[in-house]
Amino acid sequence: MATAHHHPQIASLLTLSARLGRDPLLVQASSGNTSVKLDGVLWIKASGKWLASAMDEDSLVPASLDQVRGCMRQGLDYRSIRAGTSGCELRASIETAMHAVMPHRVVVHVHSVNAIAWAVRRDAPERMAELLSGLPWQWIPYVASGLPLAQEIGRALERDPAATVFVLGNHGLVVGADTCAEAAALLDQVEQRIAVQPRPPRQAPVRLKPRAQWRLPANPALHALGADAVSFRILQQGVLYPCQAIFLQEPTGDAAYVAAAGRGVLVSASITKTQSAILGGLLEVVQRIDENAPIRYLLPSELEALLSADVYRYRQKVESNAKTRVV
Numbered sequence: 001m002a003t004a005h006h007h008p009q010i011a012s013l014l015t016l017s018a019r020l021g022r023d024p025l026l027v028q029a030s031s032g033n034t035s036v037k038l039d040g041v042l043w044i045k046a047s048g049k050w051l052a053s054a055m056d057e058d059s060l061v062p063a064s065l066d067q068v069r070g071c072m073r074q075g076l077d078y079r080s081i082r083a084g085t086s087g088c089e090l091r092a093s094i095e096t097a098m099h100a101v102m103p104h105r106v107v108v109h110v111h112s113v114n115a116i117a118w119a120v121r122r123d124a125p126e127r128m129a130e131l132l133s134g135l136p137w138q139w140i141p142y143v144a145s146g147l148p149l150a151q152e153i154g155r156a157l158e159r160d161p162a163a164t165v166f167v168l169g170n171h172g173l174v175v176g177a178d179t180c181a182e183a184a185a186l187l188d189q190v191e192q193r194i195a196v197q198p199r200p201p202r203q204a205p206v207r208l209k210p211r212a213q214w215r216l217p218a219n220p221a222l223h224a225l226g227a228d229a230v231s232f233r234i235l236q237q238g239v240l241y242p243c244q245a246i247f248l249q250e251p252t253g254d255a256a257y258v259a260a261a262g263r264g265v266l267v268s269a270s271i272t273k274t275q276s277a278i279l280g281g282l283l284e285v286v287q288r289i290d291e292n293a294p295i296r297y298l299l300p301s302e303l304e305a306l307l308s309a310d311v312y313r314y315r316q317k318v319e320s321n322a323k324t325r326v327v
């Protein structure tokens with residue numbers, strides 16, 4: 001693996017990954033993943049790792065492209081086939097199949113707050129068609145991560161084999177290119193096209209006092225989730241995207257934060273670095289959703305599928321990686 005890491009394409013991928021991972025408008029905590037294909041091997045971010053730490057720790061896993069694609073042809077997820085194999089501490093990203101199905105050498109998947117602010121809208125396909133006009137892009141309606149998402153991307157590539165930009169409903173953005181520099185330039189171009197000015201916070205005087213297991217957030221901007229009437233209403237009506245459900249809601253019903261209408265926010269006294277990053281991203285997304293936007297929330301069945309035991313194991317892994325993360 002040490003030899004492979006000296007490959008210039010892998011060095012470029014790690015540099016790009018770290019840069020993207022440090023931009024909270026593109027990646028929050030362990031979200032997002034990147035990959036490069038070299039000589040039949042897909043080098044992909046390990047599950048639960050933070051892109052921000054890509055330069056500081058082992059974060060890439062090699063996977064045989066033939067094997068991943070072979071599994072897909074049989075309707076199987078490569079990750080579940082590999083789950084039982086021992087000797088490899090790192091497990092490939094949940095989106096391994098998606099990276100493999102794309103023909104591009106370099107694939108970048110981010111949870112861009114601009115993209116999500118559009119991708120939660122029922123009219124996202126039409127709005128994206130205007131904003132991304134001229135770019136080879138495809139709309140991918142919400143499907144679960146893993147094999148279902150890879151299959152949808154595969155269908156989109158059958159519709160347009162030249163597609164390089166994929167907007168994922170209630171999820172984020174994927175771009176593919178031949179080099180890291182081209183992928184970065186394409187991502188920048190898309191981000192410029194879809195950029196939304198966040199709603200100015202109509203900051204009401206916060207009259208919240210810390211109590212019991214709740215405390216005031218370290219980031220005072222978070223108060224907008226309660227103080228801003230539009231943001232508060234949007235969040236009351238449902239869950240916008242998977243990370244919001246996975247990291248900010250507890251199976252026991254205890255949440256990472258509580259918002260008080262017209263006032264502000266208190267966060268759990270035990271809020272983790274991961275949850276803070278996800279909550280910061282949620283603020284950025286919600287402030288970019290127009291107050292009249294027709295929102296497509298995650299369905300109860302989609303939420304149920306998300307909040308499985310497997311997801312909580314994943315979350316524990318992310319939290320343990322966060323403790324050792326070099327900031």
Ligand SMILES: [Zn+2]
Pocket residue numbers: 031032109110111171172
């Ligand atoms: Zn994702």
